[in-house]
Amino acid sequence: MKARKLLFGIIFYFVSWCGLPSPLSASGAFSYFIPKGKGNADSQALTVIGSERNHIIQPDETLLDIARNFDLGFWELKSLYRDLDSWIPPEGLKLKIPATWVLPKTRHEGIVINVPEMRLYLFIKSIRMVKTYPVGIGVSDGRTPFGTFHVTGKAENPTWYIPPNLRKKHRRVSVPPGPENPLGTHWISLSLNRYGIHGTDFPWGVGRLVSHGCIRLYPEDIENLYPFVRIGMPVEIIYEPIKFGFRHNRISVEVHEDIYRQIPDLIRYGFTRLKEEGLEKRVNLKKFTIALAQRTGIPVDIMRLKGENKFADKPVLLMGREFIGKP
Numbered sequence: 001m002k003a004r005k006l007l008f009g010i011i012f013y014f015v016s017w018c019g020l021p022s023p024l025s026a027s028g029a030f031s032y033f034i035p036k037g038k039g040n041a042d043s044q045a046l047t048v049i050g051s052e053r054n055h056i057i058q059p060d061e062t063l064l065d066i067a068r069n070f071d072l073g074f075w076e077l078k079s080l081y082r083d084l085d086s087w088i089p090p091e092g093l094k095l096k097i098p099a100t101w102v103l104p105k106t107r108h109e110g111i112v113i114n115v116p117e118m119r120l121y122l123f124i125k126s127i128r129m130v131k132t133y134p135v136g137i138g139v140s141d142g143r144t145p146f147g148t149f150h151v152t153g154k155a156e157n158p159t160w161y162i163p164p165n166l167r168k169k170h171r172r173v174s175v176p177p178g179p180e181n182p183l184g185t186h187w188i189s190l191s192l193n194r195y196g197i198h199g200t201d202f203p204w205g206v207g208r209l210v211s212h213g214c215i216r217l218y219p220e221d222i223e224n225l226y227p228f229v230r231i232g233m234p235v236e237i238i239y240e241p242i243k244f245g246f247r248h249n250r251i252s253v254e255v256h257e258d259i260y261r262q263i264p265d266l267i268r269y270g271f272t273r274l275k276e277e278g279l280e281k282r283v284n285l286k287k288f289t290i291a292l293a294q295r296t297g298i299p300v301d302i303m304r305l306k307g308e309n310k311f312a313d314k315p316v317l318l319m320g321r322e323f324i325g326k327p
Contacts, residue, residue, distance in 0.1 A: 032130055064204050066095065067207060076207055115237065116257065116260075133218070144215065163194065188229055244277050250301055251301070257297075
């Protein structure tokens with residue numbers, strides 16, 4: 001049995017990397033190890049994957065081009081460089097590429113989609129490996145639903161049968177396979193009626209709120225994901241803008257915007273989550289509070305240094321309100 005798992009792992013890793021559209025792409029396979037219990041007592045815990053990279057902006061490159069080349073959604077890159085012109089960024093500027101992620105806290109099985117970060121994770125639990133892809137999600141008045149579902153079907157070169165409420169807009173009832181089909185080249189249907197995971201004819205919508213609830217991937221990513229998906233595979237769609245991760249016995253937090261406005265007070269929610277994880281005594285609360293306010297969408301190290309005051313000497317001023325918590 002162990003030999004079969006090892007063989008499958010080797011095949012999975014090989015196929016994952018060979019299927020990448022670019023050597024810069026982030027959708028390879030990553031190892032992970034989930035800690036047991038609260039507070040990360042297990043020093044071997046590994047729930048922060050990937051690695052940061054650098055990139056020099058080339059002539060005629062846009063932020064959309066750079067994001068796609070590194071297999072990032074548009075907002076993943078734009079959230080770090082909000083003041084840059086997306087279409088004409090300055091040539092020669094060195095960018096930090098945020099190709100690191102904290103794994104969402106789930107069953108770590110099958111497909112997991114975290115809506116606020118606009119990212120899909122494919123867990124191969126038997127060999128503790130994960131693949132991840134950026135996605136486009138539903139607009140505010142056509143939100144991607146949350147819940148636990150499963151894969152009910154797969155199709156290559158699908159026909160899009162337009163929902164009745166959209167037929168007037170598109171002036172037809174269906175769109176055949178081809179370059180103008182918004183489903184792209186592959187469709188994965190879910191147990192939730194009319195919703196699925198698919199490609200797109202508009203790649204620049206990945207990493208944005210663009211769909212009527214379905215999950216959209218870059219054309220090269222849906223081709224990469226499709227062979228690993230099986231009928232009956234669990235699909236969990238969650239809404240978690242704050243994630244805690246572990247690597248090298250360090251603690252990180254990854255904070256995203258509350259894009260669907262589900263949480264009245266993200267700062268308060270963050271401290272509640274910190275307590276639930278049993279980590280409040282191990283982190284620097286000033287660093288944590290700043291991460292909650294900045295919401296960069298990348299893992300931030302919040303580990304308290306040995307002998308360091310948990311508030312790092314000063315309270316934090318956020319949005320005109322002083323964070324009360326002096327030692």
